[in-house]
Amino acid sequence: MLLELFLTFLMIGFVSFGGGYAVIPLIREEIVERHGWMTVREMNDAIAVASMTPGPFAVNSAVFIGYSEAGIAGAIAAAAGAAAPSLILIVLLGAIYVQVRRYELVQSAFYGLRPVIAGLVVYAAILMVLNNRLFAEFSYPSAALSAVFLLSLAAFYFRLHPLYVMLIAGAVGAIGFV
Amino acid sequence: MKETGHRNVAFVLQIFRTFLKISPFAFGGGYALIALIEREAADRRKWLDSRELADIIALSQSVPGAVGMNAAMLIGYRLARLPGAIAAAAGVLVPAFAIVLTLGIVLLQFRQVPEVRAAFSSITAAVAALIAYAAFRLVRAAVVDKTAAFLIVSTVLALYFLDVHPVFLVLAGGAAGMAAKALRKRLGKPAKAAGRREPVYKYDDYFIGDGI
Numbered sequence: 049m050l051l052e053l054f055l056t057f058l059m060i061g062f063v064s065f066g067g068g069y070a071v072i073p074l075i076r077e078e079i080v081e082r083h084g085w086m087t088v089r090e091m092n093d094a095i096a097v098a099s100m101t102p103g104p105f106a107v108n109s110a111v112f113i114g115y116s117e118a119g120i121a122g123a124i125a126a127a128a129g130a131a132a133p134s135l136i137l138i139v140l141l142g143a144i145y146v147q148v149r150r151y152e153l154v155q156s157a158f159y160g161l162r163p164v165i166a167g168l169v170v171y172a173a174i175l176m177v178l179n180n181r182l183f184a185e186f187s188y189p190s191a192a193l194s195a196v197f198l199l200s201l202a203a204f205y206f207r208l209h210p211l212y213v214m215l216i217a218g219a220v221g222a223i224g225f226v
Numbered sequence: 227m228k229e230t231g232h233r234n235v236a237f238v239l240q241i242f243r244t245f246l247k248i249s250p251f252a253f254g255g256g257y258a259l260i261a262l263i264e265r266e267a268a269d270r271r272k273w274l275d276s277r278e279l280a281d282i283i284a285l286s287q288s289v290p291g292a293v294g295m296n297a298a299m300l301i302g303y304r305l306a307r308l309p310g311a312i313a314a315a316a317g318v319l320v321p322a323f324a325i326v327l328t329l330g331i332v333l334l335q336f337r338q339v340p341e342v343r344a345a346f347s348s349i350t351a352a353v354a355a356l357i358a359y360a361a362f363r364l365v366r367a368a369v370v371d372k373t374a375a376f377l378i379v380s381t382v383l384a385l386y387f388l389d390v391h392p393v394f395l396v397l398a399g400g401a402a403g404m405a406a407k408a409l410r411k412r413l414g415k416p417a418k419a420a421g422r423r424e425p426v427y428k429y430d431d432y433f434i435g436d437g438i
Contacts, residue, residue, distance in 0.1 A: 063396040064290045066364075069357050073385055073392040092350050093337075097329050099353045102252045103322025104292030111326040116334060123327060127319065134291030135299055135315055141289065142303040142311070153404060154288060160403020163374040164395050166364040167381025173361040174386065176354035180347070193351040200355035211253045214352050221348025222341040 049118050050125040056083070057110045057129030064106050064133075066165045071106045072172035075113070085117050088179050095176070100214050106130050196220065238309045241302050244271065245317025250325065252294060252318075259294025259318070267301060274301065294318070373406055 060074045072095065079085050086094070094116075098108035107130045114126025177183065182194045196217050203213045248266050252259035260283060267273045274282070286296035295318050302314025336342045369375050377399060384390040 059393065062290055063393050064292075065396065066287070066293075068292065069360055072357070077391055077393075093333060093346060096346055096350045096353050097326060097333060099356060100349065101322060101326045101329060102250050102258075103319065103326065104295050106292060107295070107319060108322060108326045111323055112330040115327060115330050120327070123323070127323060131291075131295065131315060131319060134289065134296050135311060137289045137291075138296060138299040138303060139308060139311055141285065142300060152407075156404045156407030157400040158288070158403060159374075159407060160377060160399040160401070160405075161396065162364075162368040163377035164381050164399030166361070166368040167378045167385070168392055168395070169357065169361040169364050170378065170382050171385040173354065173358040174382070176350070176357055180350055180354060182351060182354065189347075193347060196348050196351040197355045197358075200352040201359060204356060204359040209253070210352075210356050213356075214349050217348045217352035218345040222345040224344075224348075 050121055052083070053110075053114050053117060053122055054125040054129040057106075057114075057126045058132055059129075060110075061106060061130045061133035064130075065161055068105050068169070069172050070165045070168040071109070072175065073168050075109060076175065079113060086113065090116065092176075092179055096214075100211065104130075192224065234306070238306050238313045241305060241310050242313035242317045245298050245302075245314050246321060247317075249298075249318045250321040257293060259292075260297055263294070263297060263301070273305060377402065 056078050060071055060078065063074070064071045075094075076088075076091060080088060080091055094109050094112045097112050098105050101108050107127050110126035110130035111123045114122035114124070116122075118125070177197075180193060181190050182197050184190050200213050200217060204210065244266060248262040249259065252262055264276075264279055268276065268279050282297050282300050283293070286293045286300060289296050295315065298314040298318045299311045301310075303311035306313070333342070333346065365378060368378060381395050381399070384395060385392065
């Protein structure tokens with residue numbers, strides 16, 4: 049189990065170009081679909097926790113998922129897997145002291161990678177909207193969540209710090225929805 | 227960049243402590259850590275100048291993984307080789323690990339409490355908005371020409387309808403990029419310029435995972 053956690057997040061880490069939310073489709077594919085370690089609802093919680101905390105999103109979600117699967121040992125195994133690719137590649141590049149990105153080959157690879165990464169994040173957004181039944185039905189919970197969604201969107205557009213938005217959303221949720 | 231004795235334990239510990247100090251404040255991912263690194267490592271400690279920082283940011287974007295963590299490791303490595311890289315990584319990861327673990331345990335314990343459930347549903351809605359916003363910005367930055375637009379759309383379609391494993395899409399994207407550029411060269415089309423301005427990190431938008 050620990051090894052599986054480590055290897056899974058190692059694989060995710062190696063293709064997590066641009067860090068961030070592009071790993072969400074990967075997490076869904078591996079953690080929810082393939083291994084069945086979590087339900088969609090639990091994955092949403094993982095994403096929420098990973099977004100609220102400092103640190104790289106991929107590592108944060110690894111910690112949470114690892115913990116819920118196998119306690120602290122799981123958290124460490126998963127986090128190590130998520131962080132290892134960076135360490136390995138940085139050390140390799142550092143040793144060669146190469147400005148990798150100047151090479152035309154790398155540049156052209158990124159020409160294709162950027163749109164794909166963007167597509168992954170778009171899909172992640174779609175998943176989040178669908179899984180949380182935003183804009184899905186004419187019920188109070190759905191409408192309220194959709195309102196939170198839209199208001200948050202506006203807040204980000206106006207450069208409000210995401211942590212504040214999330215804390216406010218949490219407070220609103222606890223007070224208003226129960 | 228200052229390359230003081232890489233076997234100097236005190237220096238390595240200092241690297242660790244420096245990143246330990248700044249990483250708890252790197253909220254929102256993306257370039258939050260970069261902004262903090264600039265203030266601490268470049269301005270205060272004078273470990274690197276702004277040109278080196280720009281190079282490091284660029285290199286950190288070219289490697290998989292979060293840009294902030296990559297940059298920290300790279301700086302640590304350049305200062306004190308492998309021990310430095312590990313120290314920097316530890317400094318970044320330890321606080322995040324502790325905070326995520328704490329919050330995670332709390333959530334897992336109190337999941338059933340209605341207020342907690344409601345609060346997290348609401349937070350998830352806000353996070354969905356954050357991801358949607360990030361997606362919007364990424365698409366806007368990535369759509370440099372029709373090929374890119376095609377790749378974005380086909381990626382989303384492949385994920386949604388065909389359930390393709392994202393790993394394949396990432397690898398295919400890299401391959402497609404190289405193939406497209408090679409094809410362009412072969413056809414004698416003028417080499418496309420970088421396509422968009424170099425993504426220098428912008429302070430006010432730092433929290434969005436601008437990615438690569």
